[in-house]
Amino acid sequence: MGGGVDRVIAIIDYEAGNLRSVExxxxxxxxxCVVTQDPQVIAAAEKVVFPxxxxxxxxxxNLCRLGLxxxxxxxxxxxxxxxxxxxxMQLLFEESREDGGVECLGVFSGRVEHFEFPxxxxxxxxxxxxxxxxxxxxxxxFKDIPAASEFYFVHxxxxxxxxxxILAGSTEYGGKVFTSAVARDNLVATQFHPEKSGKVGLKLLxxxxxx
Amino acid sequence: xxxxxxxxxxxxxxxxVTKGIKFKGNVDIGDPVELARQYYEDGVDELxxxxxxxxxxxxxxxxxxxxxxxxxxxxxxxxxxxIRGVEDMRRAxxxxxxxxxxxxxxxxNPEIISEGARAFxxxxxxLGMDVKKVAVSTSIPSGYEIVIQGGxxxxxxxxxxxxxxxxxxxxxxxxxxxxxADGTKEGYELTLTRLISEAVSxxxxxxGGGGTCEHIVDVLSEGRADAALIASMVHYGDYTCSGxxxxxxxxxxxxxxxx
Numbered sequence: 001m002g003g004g005v006d007r008v009i010a011i012i013d014y015e016a017g018n019l020r021s022v023e024x025x026x027x028x029x030x031x032x033c034v035v036t037q038d039p040q041v042i043a044a045a046e047k048v049v050f051p052x053x054x055x056x057x058x059x060x061x062n063l064c065r066l067g068l069x070x071x072x073x074x075x076x077x078x079x080x081x082x083x084x085x086x087x088x089m090q091l092l093f094e095e096s097r098e099d100g101g102v103e104c105l106g107v108f109s110g111r112v113e114h115f116e117f118p119x120x121x122x123x124x125x126x127x128x129x130x131x132x133x134x135x136x137x138x139x140x141x142f143k144d145i146p147a148a149s150e151f152y153f154v155h156x157x158x159x160x161x162x163x164x165x166i167l168a169g170s171t172e173y174g175g176k177v178f179t180s181a182v183a184r185d186n187l188v189a190t191q192f193h194p195e196k197s198g199k200v201g202l203k204l205l206x207x208x209x210x211x
Numbered sequence: 212x213x214x215x216x217x218x219x220x221x222x223x224x225x226x227x228v229t230k231g232i233k234f235k236g237n238v239d240i241g242d243p244v245e246l247a248r249q250y251y252e253d254g255v256d257e258l259x260x261x262x263x264x265x266x267x268x269x270x271x272x273x274x275x276x277x278x279x280x281x282x283x284x285x286x287x288x289x290x291x292x293x294i295r296g297v298e299d300m301r302r303a304x305x306x307x308x309x310x311x312x313x314x315x316x317x318x319x320n321p322e323i324i325s326e327g328a329r330a331f332x333x334x335x336x337x338l339g340m341d342v343k344k345v346a347v348s349t350s351i352p353s354g355y356e357i358v359i360q361g362g363x364x365x366x367x368x369x370x371x372x373x374x375x376x377x378x379x380x381x382x383x384x385x386x387x388x389x390x391x392a393d394g395t396k397e398g399y400e401l402t403l404t405r406l407i408s409e410a411v412s413x414x415x416x417x418x419g420g421g422g423t424c425e426h427i428v429d430v431l432s433e434g435r436a437d438a439a440l441i442a443s444m445v446h447y448g449d450y451t452c453s454g455x456x457x458x459x460x461x462x463x464x465x466x467x468x469x470x
Binding site: 131 | 212213214215216251256278281282285286287305306307309331332333334335383384409412413414435437438467468470
């Protein structure tokens with residue numbers, strides 16, 4: 001990899017489920033990307049993707065075991081552009097209620113809570129399927145995405161109590177409005193899966209490439 | 212607000228998509244990856260691939276096909292048929308499938324649901340249920356029985372009880388197929404769909420019997436399904452996914468708009 005920065009997107013592989021679809025989607029929009037567990041490859045990459053499928057507890061444990069928590073935090077500190085997806089976004093907060101309580105990375109203040117609805121409301125959990133996102137703040141990663149666009153979600157936990165200054169998108173489910181995208185400086189994160197969200201998702205990924 | 216989903220099912224046999232009537236007599240329709248791409252372009256929300264002969268031929272699901280699909284379409288898709296255990300599930304998921312569906316395997320070995328959920332997360336495990344209406348009895352109190360082998364083999368297992376148990380075991384979704392309605396194009400089994408959908412807190416996909424847009428409206432509203440599965444409606448070119456979604460939306464059922 002050498003000392004310089006390659007124009008490569010490093011997709012962090014911390015053994016948290018299916019990363020293939022993230023890789024395929026980035027390749028489809030013309031990115032050069034590599035799925036990696038190697039901190040040096042992450043350090044050499046131009047941009048970093050922090051995906052995540054699965055439970056917060058095992059995701060956090062794997063991330064730390066592989067030393068990739070440090071690699072991610074260093075990428076953020078070195079001002080690389082980072083996109084976090086789904087559980088990747090949740091792990092950026094201080095704590096998740098999943099798996100009996102998990103200490104997370106604490107990049108953002110706030111906690112990850114379980115969806116709770118009254119039984120009579122018959123709201124299905126997980127929140128699975130296509131839903132709209134009201135983007136705020138005009139972030140470049142969300143530019144030129146038509147207002148009626150919907151994205152693919154699959155999750156039972158959501159981010160609570162985040163600071164309004166990092167809010168970048170919100171979504172309504174079962175009467176509850178939750179944070180579905182956050183952004184600050186060189187970091188942007190989505191609760192939904194852009195890699196599974198059809199053409200609007202691919203547009204978001206190509207915006208990230210250009211960002 | 213979460214949209215209801217329109218899902219197209221592609222039954223695959225020898226690398227061709229095929230469609231049968233009540234699991235008897237199949238007609239080849241086309242190449243699975245090419246068809247998947249067409250439906251994706253046409254606005255389908257999700258796809259399901261069933262390798263319909265993998266089980267009978269005791270061979271694993273066609274992983275090359277799964278990879279091909281994952282490289283070309285960027286919406287969720289699940290695969291089923293020929294899943295023999297957790298390792299087969301892993302291979303399908305690593306190839307790019309979003310979810311894996313188990314049906315008769317789970318009836319014979321319910322633990323596969325919890326093993327899959329533990330290994331990959333509940334959202335990856337879909338329970339496929341083939342259900343037949345029968346007389347109410349002490350062993351089948353709901354009057355709906357689980358059958359396997361394309362409806363040929365009754366299992367003495369109550370469908371409602373099985374759905375609840377599968378949720379407890381860790382299924383993330385149920386794909387509910389009425390054997391009585393399947394292939395008839397006379398409408399989904401609304402009573403069954405509502406019964407199951409209201410009994411569990413996980414999403415339920417209604418399958419079997421969809422022949423008109425009105426049938427889809429009915430099962431997503433009256434039937435309380437979270438998603439409707441179709442096949443022959445679009446396979447023969449009678450309808451388009453975009454046309455169906457437009458009609459269903461116009462009747463007040465929330466669908467993902469095409470932008």
